[in-house]
Each structure stands twice: as structure tokens, then as C-alpha cells.
Amino acid sequence: MADQTALKKLAGYRAAEFVEDGMVVGIGSGSTIAFVVEALGKRVAEEGLKIKGVPTSDKTRRTAAKLGIPMHNVDDVDHIDITIDGADQIDENFAAIKGGGAALLWEKIVAVNSRRNIWVVDDTKIAPHLTHYLPVEVIPYGAEQLFKRLKQKGYEPTWRLDQNGNPVRTDSANFLFDLHFDKMPDPFKLGRELTSMVGVVEHGLFLNIVDQVVVGRDDETIAVFDSHPQPLI
Numbered sequence: 636m637a638d639q640t641a642l643k644k645l646a647g648y649r650a651a652e653f654v655e656d657g658m659v660v661g662i663g664s665g666s667t668i669a670f671v672v673e674a675l676g677k678r679v680a681e682e683g684l685k686i687k688g689v690p691t692s693d694k695t696r697r698t699a700a701k702l703g704i705p706m707h708n709v710d711d712v713d714h715i716d717i718t719i720d721g722a723d724q725i726d727e728n729f730a731a732i733k734g735g736g737a738a739l740l741w742e743k744i745v746a747v748n749s750r751r752n753i754w755v756v757d758d759t760k761i762a763p764h765l766t767h768y769l770p771v772e773v774i775p776y777g778a779e780q781l782f783k784r785l786k787q788k789g790y791e792p793t794w795r796l797d798q799n800g801n802p803v804r805t806d807s808a809n810f811l812f813d814l815h816f817d818k819m820p821d822p823f824k825l826g827r828e829l830t831s832m833v834g835v836v837e838h839g840l841f842l843n844i845v846d847q848v849v850v851g852r853d854d855e856t857i858a859v860f861d862s863h864p865q866p867l868i
């Protein structure tokens with residue numbers, strides 16, 4: 636039985652094989668994507684793979700650049716061929732929650748500007764319905780008021796804090812709330828509601844975005860699922 640890190644590595648290396656010479660590649664964030672970055676760095680060094688990377692976080696930008704992957708700002712490329720990212724949870728309809736690593740805003744911007752999106756996960760992240768907490772990025776000005784409004788709606792928000800107990804700041808210098816649900820409402824309705832709330836910058840529901848999901852399974856096999864037409868599980 637493989638541990639979760641081994642599965643992330645297996646799946647990450649498999650996903651890196653989707654990248655072809657000459658592509659502009661959106662590069663996600665998180666511990667699974669660290670293996671994709673490692674694999675791409677090796678391909679650049681060993682095969683002479685030529686790509687342009689577009690990061691979804693400052694951390695990814697730094698790590699990828701150190702491994703020799705040329706990195707570009709999202710506004711400096713004319714298109715993005717493929718984006719490879721992780722997810723916190725994916726449901727049977729290919730809806731996902733992202734943002735556990737605080738990078739959801741840039742991740743969504745890169746994803747919606749990509750021709751193809753691939754998510755890489757280990758199989759603990761696949762569930763029939765979304766049950767993970769939902770990250771929401773908010774503007775600091777008026778954040779306490781917004782927190783109260785979310786609480787009144789029964790969405791049980793908590794502030795995302797760092798190890799010193801200070802509010803986490805995203806790469807865009809915003810705050811993060813994590814919403815907790817006994818039962819997740821309809822994700823499309825909830826996403827629209829959150830987007831309409833003044834002060835909310837973005838939420839971690841990624842709906843109708845993914846094209847393929849690469850799953851590292853407990854028996855150490857890798858499965859690749861196309862997002863349509865069949866359900867994921």
C-alpha cells in the first residue's frame with residue numbers, strides 16, 4: 636500500500652508527461668504540484684524540453700525558476716496551452732474545491748485562461764459529494780463585516796491564520812476565510828451567491844473547469860479520467 640506522498644509523486648510525474656515541447660504551461664500550487672514541477676525541471680534539464688511556465692503562486696514561480704523552467708506572468712503570454720494543478724477535493728461531477736494552499740485566486744485566473752486543465756490528486760481527494768471546507772478570498776477592508784454576514788448565513792466561517800496566529804495574506808495581499816458546511820449547498824448556487832457578495836474576491840469552487848483528472852490510486856496505479864461524459868466515480 637503506497638503512502639499519500641508516494642501517490643502524489645506517481646500522479647505528478649504522470650501528469651508532467653502531458654506537457655509537450657513549445658507549450659505554455661500553467662503550473663499549479665501545492666505539495667502534489669511540487670512533484671509536477673520536479674518532473675518538468677528534469678525534462679527541461681535532460682530532454683531539452685522547451686516550455687514557458689505561468690505560475691499560480693509566488694512559491695511556484697520561485698521553485699520552477701530554480702529548476703530552470705522559464706517563468707512568465709499570465710499577462711505576458713498570448714495563451715496558455717495546458718494547466719496542471721492540484722485540488723483539495725473533487726466530486727463525482729468533476730466539481731472541485733481548491734485553495735487549501737491559499738492560491739485559489741491566481742489558480743482560477745490561470746485555469747480560466749487555459750485551453751486545457753488537468754488536475755492531479757491522490758485517490759483520498761475523490762468523493763461523491765464535496766465535504767471539504769471552502770476557502771474564500773476577501774478584501775481586507777471590511778473583512779470583519781463580511782465575516783459577520785457569512786456567519787449570519789450559517790456558513791460557519793473561520794479566519795485562515797498562520798502559525799503565529801496572524802491572518803494569512805494571499806499573494807494578492809487579501810485575507811482568507813474558510814467556510815464549513817454540515818451539508819454543502821448546490822455548488823453552482825453557492826458560487827453565484829459568494830461572487831455577488833461585496834468584499835469577496837473569489838471562492839474556491841472550481842466548476843466546469845477541468846478537462847482531465849489524473850488520480851494516483853492506493854494500489855500504485857494511475858488512472859486518467861476525461862471530465863465528460865461519464866461521472867468520475
Ligand SMILES: O=C(CO)[C@H](O)[C@H](O)COP(=O)(O)O
Pocket residue numbers: 663664665666667668720721722723732733734735736737738739742
Ligand atoms: O488549491 C490548492 C492551493 O491553493 C492546491 O492545489 C490544493 O490545496 C492541493 O494541495 P496539495 O497537493 O498540497 O494537497
